[in-house]
Amino acid sequence: MVAKLIRLIGAALIGAIGVWWGRQVAHSKSPPPQGLWREISEAELRHKGDNSEP
Amino acid sequence: MRVLLLGSTGVVGRRVAAELTRSGKVSDLILGGRNYEVLRRATSLLGDKARAALLDIEDDAVLGSACIQADVIVNCAGPAHLTELPAASAAIQAGVAYVSAGNDYAAAGAVADLDERARATGSTAVSGCALSPGITTLLAALALEELDDVTEVEISVAHSYRDLPTPAHTAHLLHTLRSPEAYISDHELSVDRSGGAPHLVYFPEPVGWVELVGCSQPEIHNQREQALESMNVRLGLTEKVAMDALRALSQTPATSTSLAARALGVAVALPPRGPRWSAARVDVVGHRGGHTATAAFGVVDHLINLAASPLTLAALELGSGRRVPGVVSPAQAFDPRSFLAALAGRGTRVARLEPVPV
Numbered sequence: 138m139v140a141k142l143i144r145l146i147g148a149a150l151i152g153a154i155g156v157w158w159g160r161q162v163a164h165s166k167s168p169p170p171q172g173l174w175r176e177i178s179e180a181e182l183r184h185k186g187d188n189s190e191p
Numbered sequence: 192m193r194v195l196l197l198g199s200t201g202v203v204g205r206r207v208a209a210e211l212t213r214s215g216k217v218s219d220l221i222l223g224g225r226n227y228e229v230l231r232r233a234t235s236l237l238g239d240k241a242r243a244a245l246l247d248i249e250d251d252a253v254l255g256s257a258c259i260q261a262d263v264i265v266n267c268a269g270p271a272h273l274t275e276l277p278a279a280s281a282a283i284q285a286g287v288a289y290v291s292a293g294n295d296y297a298a299a300g301a302v303a304d305l306d307e308r309a310r311a312t313g314s315t316a317v318s319g320c321a322l323s324p325g326i327t328t329l330l331a332a333l334a335l336e337e338l339d340d341v342t343e344v345e346i347s348v349a350h351s352y353r354d355l356p357t358p359a360h361t362a363h364l365l366h367t368l369r370s371p372e373a374y375i376s377d378h379e380l381s382v383d384r385s386g387g388a389p390h391l392v393y394f395p396e397p398v399g400w401v402e403l404v405g406c407s408q409p410e411i412h413n414q415r416e417q418a419l420e421s422m423n424v425r426l427g428l429t430e431k432v433a434m435d436a437l438r439a440l441s442q443t444p445a446t447s448t449s450l451a452a453r454a455l456g457v458a459v460a461l462p463p464r465g466p467r468w469s470a471a472r473v474d475v476v477g478h479r480g481g482h483t484a485t486a487a488f489g490v491v492d493h494l495i496n497l498a499a500s501p502l503t504l505a506a507l508e509l510g511s512g513r514r515v516p517g518v519v520s521p522a523q524a525f526d527p528r529s530f531l532a533a534l535a536g537r538g539t540r541v542a543r544l545e546p547v548p549v
Contacts, residue, residue, distance in 0.1 A: 157435070167400040171393035174489060174542040182532035182541065 192510035193219040195261035197248060197278055198268025200224045200233060202357050203292060203321075206499035207267055207506070212237045216507055223257060248277050258285035263510045265502055266291035269359030271319075272366050276301045279316050283518075286312035288509035292321035292498055294363065296373055299324075299409030306518040315514040320505040320521045321498040323348045323424070323471055324410045326490050329530055330473040330541075331414065332522035334486035338477035341417050345474040346410050346424040347392040349401040352433050352459050353467045354494035361455065362448045367426060368441035373407035375422040382407065390425055394470035395491040395542045401465060402434060403427035413520035429465030433458040469494040472544075487544035490534070500537050504530060 194211055198204040199222035211217045220241045224230045230243035246253045248268055254277065258264055264282040266289070268274040275291060275298035282289035283305050293299055302318040309316050319325055327346050335341055350364075373382045389402045403425035410424050428434040436458040440446045470491040477484060490497065501521075508514075508525055515523065521530070535541050 179535040
């Protein structure tokens, strides 16, 4: 009975680790960049205007 | 200018104290805290301007008498859900300026209810002027300059836990993920435990893509005048395994802050983990010239800088006397461009997302 319980707990633990690891692998690839982050300089920020023009 | 700094012995408080003592505008810096020995050591390092005041934020009488000795109260004490309301109430009662790193939705709502009292006493209270709310509020204001009207606002914040592995930060993260999510949908404010799916958001490099979950943030209060169709605030950790652990721990009511800190301390060491940088991104959708237009701005720096720099700048600005009485958002209290320019001058990277394929 005890051995069966230990096997059951062990299987549940291995299953949980497997699900967690599978999720890690599934999400390990990031999508390509969504766009280009262009830095806004201190001077640009002080100048009131449209920030979209580099 | 005399400044009372609450939570001055914490990581953020120590940085703010060092920056304020370097400023020529500050004549006296009162370091408030509960441990006299730590306070004494801190004041000895900061020089003649600094002195210690033994106080507990929960002790109204002691806090009130300390507040009347200052022109500006800076509250770095955390977690915000415990410290924000008593500290703001005492500052407003004393009629002095107040700024905090407060980032708790319920506490900020309670402070906003003190607006009438603040106007009566002549106090200016900026509840939440660190990364979010704070920098994100100012980025949203920057985006609004380009639009005729606004319909949607998305605020995304990615913390690096390795950047600030403190008990207050851990307690805040646990409390935020345990609290019901606040969001605006179809012009209606909703607060519920819908527990939406994780959302991938692209932050300025080197942070890149981070998985976030919806949360409640005071930023919703700051945007209440905009009549938005929708608004969401999302939070995540750049360390993916730590974020998974945090979500699991937040679902377990019995988890204490110390247990969570220990678990996160182990989880942050496991791959895959992002860079040790923190970031925020604000997306605003609206109309310009009759067409739908979007603007996305972001910041990236270490979390300590993203918290301490805006608090220091806000304290110096409030102490200069140019202020409007009441409980106000950072965008109402300060000029967004000048403030963000000052942050950029301190090394924080402010960026705009150009929607071009790379």
